[in-house]
Amino acid sequence: MGAEAGVLRDAWRLAVGTLTVLRVAPPVVVDRRRAGIAMVLAPLAVAPLAVLVALVAWGAVELDVAPLVTGMVVVGVLALGTRALHLDGLADLADGLTASYDRERSLAVMKTGTAGPAGVAALVIVLGLQAAATGSLLASTGARGAVVVGVATCVSRAALSLCCLRGVPGARADGLGSTYVGSVAPVLTVLVWILAAAVAGVAVSWAGVGWWHGPLAVALALAAVCLVVLRAVRRLGGVTGDVFGACVEIAFAVVLVGVPVGAGLG
Template identity: 55%
Template sequence: MSRPAVVGRSLRLALGTLTALPVPAVLRVTPGVATGALVLAPLAVLPLGALVGLAVWAGGETPVPSLAVAFVALALLALGSRALHLDGLSDVADGLTASYDRERSLAVMKGGTAGPAGVVAVVLVLGVQAAALATFVGGARSAVIAGTAVCASRAALWITCAGPVPPARPDGLGSTFTRRAPVWWTLLGWAALAGAAALVHPWRGPLAVGLAAFVVLLLVVRAVRRFGGVTGDVFGATIELALATLLLALAGHHN
């Protein structure tokens, strides 16, 4: 398969997995295509980042309270991603609190129903995201930064799917993408994000990126210890936590 063909299939796979955009299905996922989809993850969600940025900017031109605008923007983001990442966050919270038995925790996560811990996790994380995003409502520059944060949060997959991180199950979404992100790309990619974030704020920008990477790494380590590896739910949970961390760390320091 030619390199352009691999890139095209990788982009379609990333779009189909991370967004609700209608794209032709990728019926055969090779290791190269899976790796390419992970590398392109932040780029694939540009439409969602643009949607959030537009909502934040447009909301600032109305008398609607900033917090309400932020919740609308997050609702659009959830619709644009089929709320899969929020579902993953809920399942991981339930799995971590259900039992110290690995198989029991994995069964709870696979069940699909939201328990008390899952509901609380989603409410708290969405609340943090909304409160932080509300500070971005207004100018065009802030809107662009908010949209970019949405894209950057998908770089959580570079850590979650890095070479040393094992899958918790031999099947499912986790087995398709786990161990497909090269370690060198993970390090280089996050370093590049930190450098780009310096354009937002000379030290708070890189700090925000560093904190997001640290939070993602903490959850990945916890998942490996509790579940024996990561799952598709862990992918979603790390994305939501990365977005919350980025927005919170940059709140009020982006104008």
């Protein structure tokens, strides 16, 4: 029992320390088992950020701040709260996929850490979608929509369990993502996404939108993440830490876009 508690403690510290700016004690041991558990716990690990984002969104609605401005502030808070780690991955993946059809050249471009034209364009498009969709959601649902924005923050991290699914290869042997590659069992990945869909359904229903719009938005996010992972495997030979980050940001955007559409139709 004590050993298992130690594993969970290390996994939790790894998840929180990697995915947020919150200061936690470093894990005693970092191995593939702990890394896999950390990725399963990722939606819970970012709960403090989700609460902060929800409070910011709620305050903006109460103060009658313009929806787009609110969306941009929310996006900014999340960028600060994650050290822009996922945004860096999104930019690097876009640059790598557009740099060359040669695998090694693409991986080399992604490793430079600088943002080229494709990376900048990806950031503008995805962040723009996140901000605009957040504003649209809050305009449709009011203050209760703030909770949905917070839930979307957590739900988007379900993408990490799919990126780290056992059987998905890694593109390189080194790098931040190498320890996490293939570390999550399929049954846990399925469970994470089912729970994400259920929580999203409850949140959007409470906000006044048909409950099924939540699972639908999560399903669309799952499809988007699958496409990114498949593309990475075909072009790069596998996933990297940059692919993880890109999938989180894309999943967040898709969930946020999906729910306001449902609100408008409902």
